[in-house]
Amino acid sequence: MAKKKTKFMCQSCGYESAKWMGRCPGCSEWNKMVEEVEITGKQPRGAFKHSIQEGPSKAEKLISIETRQEPRVETDSRELNRVLGGGVVPGSLVLIGGDPGIGKSTLLLQVSSQLAEGKHKVLYISGEESIKQTKLRADRLKIKADDLYIYAETNLEAIHGTIEELSPEFVIVDSIQTIFHPEVTSAPGSVSQVRECTAELMRIAKTKGIAIFIVGHVTKEGSIAGPRLLEHMVDTVLYFEGERHHAYRILRAVKNRFGSTNEMGIFEMKELGLEEVENPSEIFLEERSQGAAGSTVVASMEGTRPVLVEIQALVTPTSFNNPRRMATGIDHSRVSLIMAVLEKRAGFLLQHQDAYLKVAGGVKLxxxxxxxxxxxSIASSFRDQSSDPFDCIIGEVGLTGEIRRVSRIEQRVQEAAKLGFKRVIIPANNIGGWKAPKGIEIIGVKNINEALKQILGG
Incomplete structure (x- = not known):
């Protein structure tokens, strides 16, 4: 007979304690300890099955295991296919996180429609909306698909029964924090519920070959709510990012067992839903001011795709004892390091200057x-002298002021040439071994002083 025992668990990190504590020893968060019932002893026959294989499993020699390339199902969204590594892998478990209202449900409802129109049976499980509410949202997005099923339920046993009955190829769960299992006594969204429900969904995905997408809420710090174990259990973790006041959304993979984690997909939120941005470089540069001091363009690699973005800097005399250093889209420590190199190696007196930097378009580099x-950008703003608007600047700066080589220089230069740039400043060590496009001048620089002379002159 199973015995019940109470314990206290942190809802932020999953730390367990026999007694309640105001501050969690694991993550130092206050008032996160919640009482939960723990069942010990012999479990009933209907308890959870955690095996991810049908029937009894056995150990096999590595060399005797036959493998083949994972079959993938491509959606109509090329951006999503790129981030997933080429398409959706059957039997995979994908977690999508993002801020409230950013468009997670819209993205998944559109993907569900695309898969259903491709003659795949899709089950969309909504734990936050009723069937009629989901239908209203689908009507707004002009979604009409025969093989798309909508199911409003939060009980995992009922969800499991529906999956057994319909046998869908794809399942979307929106969201994992609303799903609960009746055998777990804690409230929906708690650490125990999220862990056990995800484990059960993982077992369903692996044993039946069903690709399951689950939506995860995020905390105010931007990480996915619930135990960190959640991200370890799934095959792929995607983050849907963007400013709520901007139309552009960025889909990033931070974990992917079937592809690269450096890929990025860009969407634009419109009245009829999310639309792909085929040429993000052109979008990010379309509002750039010509001849403005403190503005430069860099070719950055996002996975296998080169993206041209504008970096803006504003350097002004400070009115405080300690100058301010603020950066949006760039690491604050990197900005401080580069300013120290400019002051030490290039003679810029920046110790009494406030510096504000931003990557235009909301991209993070x-x-x-x-x-x-x-x-x-910092030097241009400090001197109040603009650089050539048709210059693209690429290179890593070392602490001694040297300009170090970067990877995939040919792809970066080709993207700059495609958008009409006339000159590219690159590290001298990157010259040679590849062919530059016609109509663009390549200039190699060895140190920061040589680079600034080419960019700003004098």
């Missing part, structure tokens, strides 16, 4: 190849 463009 984290690769070293943007260093030289950031340095050029």
């Amino acid at each position: 984290d690769e070293p190849a943007i260093d030289l463009a950031v340095a050029a």
Whole structure:
């Protein structure tokens, strides 16, 4: 006979304690400990099955296991296919997180319609909306598909029964925080419920070959709510990002067992739903001011795709003892490092200057190849001298002021040439071994002083 025992569990990190504590020792969060009932002893015969294989499993030699390339189902969304690594893998479990109202449900409802129109049976499970509410949203998006089923339910046992009855190829669960299993006594959204429901969905996906998408809510810090174990259990973790006051949305993969984690998909939110952005470089540069000081363009790699974005800098004399350093879309520490290099190696007196930097369009850049463009923007604003609007700047800046080589330089230069740029400043070590496009001048630089002389002159 199973015995019941109470315990206290942190809803942020999953830390367990025998008694209630105001502050969690695991994550130092306050008032996150919630009492839950733990069942110990012999479990009943109907308890959870955690095996991810049909029937009894056995150990096999690695060399005797036959493998083949994972079959993929491509959607009509090329951006989503790119982020997933080429399409949806049957039997995979995909977690999508993002801020409220960013468009997660809209994206998945559109993908469900595309898959259903491709003669695939899709089950959309809504734990937050009724069937009529989901139908109203589908009507607004002009969605009409014969093989798309809508099911409003939060009980996992009922959901399992419906999956057994319909035998769909794809399942969307919106959202995992609303689903509960009656055998788990805690409330929906708690650590125990999220963990057990995800484990059961994973078992369904692996044993039946059904691709399951689950929506995860995010905390105010931007991470997916619930235990960190949730992200470890799934095959792919996608984040849907963007400013609510801007129309553009960015889909990133932070974990992918079937593809690269560096890919990025860009969408635009319109009245009829999300539309793909085929040429993001052109979109990010369309509102760029010509001849403005503090503005440069860099070719950044987002996975296999080169994207041209504008980096803006505003450097002004400070009125405080400690100058302010603010950055949007760029790591704050990287900005401080580059400003220190400019001051030490290039003679810029920036210790009494406030510096504000921004990547136009809401994109986040984290690769070293943007260093030289950031340095050029700061120098341009400090001197109040504009750079050539047809210059594209690429390069990593070292602490001694040297310009270091970057990867995939040929793809970056080709993207700049395609958008009409006349000159590209790159590291000198990247010259050679590839053919530059016609109509564009390639200039190699070895250090920060040489680069700024080419970009700003003098």
